[in-house]
Amino acid sequence: MPRDLAEVLKEVRRIQIVANRQVNDLLAGEYLSVFKGRGMEFDSVREYVPGDEIRSIDWNVTARTGVPYVKKFSEERELTVLMAVDISASGSFGSLRLSKMETAAEVAAVLMFSALKNHDKVGLVLFAEDVVKYIPPRKGRANVLRLIRDLLSMDSIKAPTNIPRALEFIGRVQRRKCVVFLMSDFLGPDCSQSLAIANQRHDVVAVTLSDPRERSLPDVGFLTLRDAETDEILELDTRHAKVRDLFAQAAARRDGQLSSWLRRAAVDRLDIRTDQSYSMSLQKFFHMRERRMR
Numbered sequence: 101m102p103r104d105l106a107e108v109l110k111e112v113r114r115i116q117i118v119a120n121r122q123v124n125d126l127l128a129g130e131y132l133s134v135f136k137g138r139g140m141e142f143d144s145v146r147e148y149v150p151g152d153e154i155r156s157i158d159w160n161v162t163a164r165t166g167v168p169y170v171k172k173f174s175e176e177r178e179l180t181v182l183m184a185v186d187i188s189a190s191g192s193f194g195s196l197r198l199s200k201m202e203t204a205a206e207v208a209a210v211l212m213f214s215a216l217k218n219h220d221k222v223g224l225v226l227f228a229e230d231v232v233k234y235i236p237p238r239k240g241r242a243n244v245l246r247l248i249r250d251l252l253s254m255d256s257i258k259a260p261t262n263i264p265r266a267l268e269f270i271g272r273v274q275r276r277k278c279v280v281f282l283m284s285d286f287l288g289p290d291c292s293q294s295l296a297i298a299n300q301r302h303d304v305v306a307v308t309l310s311d312p313r314e315r316s317l318p319d320v321g322f323l324t325l326r327d328a329e330t331d332e333i334l335e336l337d338t339r340h341a342k343v344r345d346l347f348a349q350a351a352a353r354r355d356g357q358l359s360s361w362l363r364r365a366a367v368d369r370l371d372i373r374t375d376q377s378y379s380m381s382l383q384k385f386f387h388m389r390e391r392r393m394r
Contacts, residue, residue, distance in 0.1 A: 108253045115248055119209035122379050123217060130386040131214035134393070135179055135279055135303075145169045179220040179279055180237045182302075183208045184266055185251060186284035188228040189328035192256045195313040196374050203374050204283045204309055205251050210382065211281055212244045222247060223274075227266040229259035234273065260329055261287065264294035271298060281370075283307040285314075286358050295365035304367050305385075308358065312375045315351040317344045 123131075145158050148168035161169040185208060191201035198206070215222045216239075223237030224247045233254065235247060261284060270280060280302045282295075298304050317323065317338045325334045336343055362369050370385045372378050 108249060111252050112245060112249050115206055115209045115252075116213075116245065118206060119213045122210045122382075123213045130383065130390070131211075132218050134386050134389040135181075135218075144172045146172055179215070179218070180223070180274070180276065181211070181215045181220050182223045182225060182237060182270060182274060182278050182280045183212065183247070183251075184225040184227065184270060184280055184282045186228065186261050186263075186266075187226050187232065187254055187256050188261045189256045189258045190261070190285055190287050191309065192328060193311055193314070194374055195311055198374055200285055200309040200311055200374060201256060203372060203378065204307070205248070207307065207372055207378050207382070208251060208281070208283060209244075209248050210379075212247060216241060216244050224250065225266060225270060226251070226254055227262070227269075228257040229262045229265070231266055231269045232257065234269070236273070237278070256328075258329060261285075263288065263291040267291075267294045267298040267304075271301065274302070277302055279303045279305065281305050281307050283309065285309045286361075287354075290357075290361055292361035292364040295361065295367050299365055299367050304365075305370055306362050306367050307370045307372055309372050310355075310374070312373070315355075316348045319344065 145161050146169065148157060148162075148170050152170045156170040158169045158171045185204055187201065191204065192199050194200060194202065212222050219239065221237035221239050222244055224233070224235045225231060226233040233250065235250065263282070263284060263286070267282075280298065282304055284307070286306070286308055295304060295306070317336065319338050321337065321339055323336045323338050325336065326332070327334075336347070338344055359369070368385070368389065370381065372381055
């Protein structure tokens with residue numbers, strides 16, 4: 101059932117306050133230094149002069165005119181930011197105050213308000229097995245508030261996550277380079293090839309979401325676990341240390357596998373955990389990007 105509108109609007113206002121505080125107190129300038137003005141866009145052509153870079157010759161114009169011309173580029177002064185959020189049912193899991201999906205909404209809001217502060221366009225893609233909703237990038241506070249509202253009002257979908265399909269969709273609708281924050285728990289098959297292809301055109305950042313109970317089990321006796329997307333049932337006796345160790349080892353292998361996929365695709369990782377401060381994770385991520393740029 102869709103959430104009550106009054107409840108959604110109340111949550112939008114709460115997240116707006118939280119996100120604005122994070123942007124103003126912690127992240128002011130860091131988003132700008134990491135993402136702003138990193139791309140170059142075509143400006144015009146002019147006649148070739150000795151010393152110009154041969155690789156900048158516009159061969160189409162040169163062929164038409166019979167005179168060599170080179171392309172001129174200017175630094176992009178604004179960015180297009182796309183939030184691609186996985187709304188499959190596994191995101192509804194949470195053992196603490198916020199579920200993975202609720203945490204994703206807050207992180208997305210902080211990133212959106214950072215983009216707003218720097219006059220960037222922001223759009224939204226909601227997906228699970230297929231793309232469920234697409235809102236093209238626009239500027240302005242009203243647009244950001246609408247995106248947060250739509251993100252909060254969307255129920256999770258009982259379907260497996262298909263990241264390659266979402267990235268293919270983004271490739272079709274977003275022809276110019278943009279920053280794509282891909283938010284998911286990445287509990288699915290290897291998607292490194294699709295990530296690598298998307299990252300060649302865009303700047304893809306994998307925002308990986310996890311909960312502590314997905315990494316370790318408490319000693320609480322018999323537990324019945326149900327997969328939110330497949331309804332598969334698993335019963336475990338957590339009194340046995342061996343059971344808890346095997347569960348933790350499997351989780352560590354999954355995380356190592358995910359890190360390997362992202363390295364293979366040359367995609368940066370913003371690791372968000374529901375039991376840790378996401379503001380600190382954002383700062384750590386921005387500092388990492390800034391160091392690498394230097």
